[in-house]
Amino acid sequence: METSEKLLDPELVQRGRPVCGFSRKVFCEGMRDGVPIALGYFAVSFSLGIAARKAGFTPLQGFLASLLNNASAGEYAAFALIMTNASYLEVAVITLIANARYLLMSCALAQRFAPDTPIWHRFVIGYDVTDELFGITIARPGNLDPYYTYGAILLAAPAWASGTALGIIAGNLLPLRAVSALSVALYGMFLAIIIPPARKSRIVAALVAVSFALSFACNYLPGIASLSDGTRTILLTVLISGAAAVLFPVKDQEAEKDDA
Amino acid sequence: MTHNNYIYIAIMALVSYCIRVLPLTLIRRPIKNRFIQSFLYYVPYVTLAVMTFPAIVHATQSPAAGAAALVIGIAAAWWGASLFQVAVACCAVVLIIELFI
Numbered sequence: 619m620e621t622s623e624k625l626l627d628p629e630l631v632q633r634g635r636p637v638c639g640f641s642r643k644v645f646c647e648g649m650r651d652g653v654p655i656a657l658g659y660f661a662v663s664f665s666l667g668i669a670a671r672k673a674g675f676t677p678l679q680g681f682l683a684s685l686l687n688n689a690s691a692g693e694y695a696a697f698a699l700i701m702t703n704a705s706y707l708e709v710a711v712i713t714l715i716a717n718a719r720y721l722l723m724s725c726a727l728a729q730r731f732a733p734d735t736p737i738w739h740r741f742v743i744g745y746d747v748t749d750e751l752f753g754i755t756i757a758r759p760g761n762l763d764p765y766y767t768y769g770a771i772l773l774a775a776p777a778w779a780s781g782t783a784l785g786i787i788a789g790n791l792l793p794l795r796a797v798s799a800l801s802v803a804l805y806g807m808f809l810a811i812i813i814p815p816a817r818k819s820r821i822v823a824a825l826v827a828v829s830f831a832l833s834f835a836c837n838y839l840p841g842i843a844s845l846s847d848g849t850r851t852i853l854l855t856v857l858i859s860g861a862a863a864v865l866f867p868v869k870d871q872e873a874e875k876d877d878a
Numbered sequence: 879m880t881h882n883n884y885i886y887i888a889i890m891a892l893v894s895y896c897i898r899v900l901p902l903t904l905i906r907r908p909i910k911n912r913f914i915q916s917f918l919y920y921v922p923y924v925t926l927a928v929m930t931f932p933a934i935v936h937a938t939q940s941p942a943a944g945a946a947a948l949v950i951g952i953a954a955a956w957w958g959a960s961l962f963q964v965a966v967a968c969c970a971v972v973l974i975i976e977l978f979i
Contacts (some may be wrong), residue, residue: 744899
């Protein structure tokens with residue numbers, strides 16, 4: 619069995635397994651499903667650009683930050699810290715916390731790769747695991763076809779990066795009223811991510827409510843109120859999620875099923 | 879001490895990439911520890927909720943407009959609106975309310 623496989627020309631083996639071969643059809647399907655995501659990213663990253671501008675980023679720096687990070691909350695939290703001239707370590711920690719959910723998504727995706735998929739696909743897919751791209755990738759039945767996700771990434775990543783750059787430029791040009799309205803787009807995205815699962819699970823709904831309340835309270839508590847937004851986010855996330863994990867441990871299947 | 883924006887970007891990019899690529903390459907088996915699994919499951923909801931409120935209220939010129947965007951955003955997401963629709967609804971609410979304030 620092993621020897622016969624070794625004898626086969628790699629290309630012939632590939633042809634028998636369409637999963638890791640390039641398919642124009644699958645790639646185009648990915649692009650099709652990437653259109654609404656790219657549209658949403660463009661709108662949301664605009665308000666990310668407004669935050670990046672406050673942190674002193676040039677349009678090029680904002681473009682690079684978004685192109686290399688592909689993270690809404692992670693970038694936003696980092697920009698908020700950078701605004702206060704935070705240390706490099708603080709920025710690393712907030713990026714880790716705000717993006718921790720991608721760790722879980724990558725774990726789920728790792729299970730869906732066909733065993734014979736070349737490893738370099740894992741390095742490329744890892745470039746852009748986001749809530750939305752993870753969602754459409756995992757929603758497809760069967761083994762993960764990286765070219766489907768590449769099709770979507772091809773539209774989503776440039777939209778995200780150019781929206782950020784434009785947000786930085788427009789932040790200077792647009793009237794204050796428009797900037798004010800656009801600033802909430804990012805929060806709209808956060809709500810679109812957390813509210814649907816909260817509707818399905820009472821525990822998640824309660825956690826969201828508790829997080830809102832404690833986050834609000836921390837604005838006024840002596841001592842804690844003087845910490846930066848980023849540090850408060852780190853503390854609250856670790857405390858609340860840790861308490862929830864002890865009080866309401868998830869069943870093995872639940873985490874992956876709900877995420878999918 | 880002043881910091882270099884490009885170093886900030888490099889650190890952010892490195893951390894973001896490692897978080898995503900390590901589970902895909904090195905840690906290929908599912909996480910078995912129940913506490914870690916539960917913790918990671920809850921983290922996104924808590925982080926995003928903490929970051930959203932009360933920040934959304936301070937993001938706009940008038941706090942009332944930000945608060946209205948929060949309510950409309952929650953309602954829209956609750957009734958199944960897409961990411962794009964929720965984001966646009968929030969912006970529209972702020973724009974309209976601030977026209978009248």
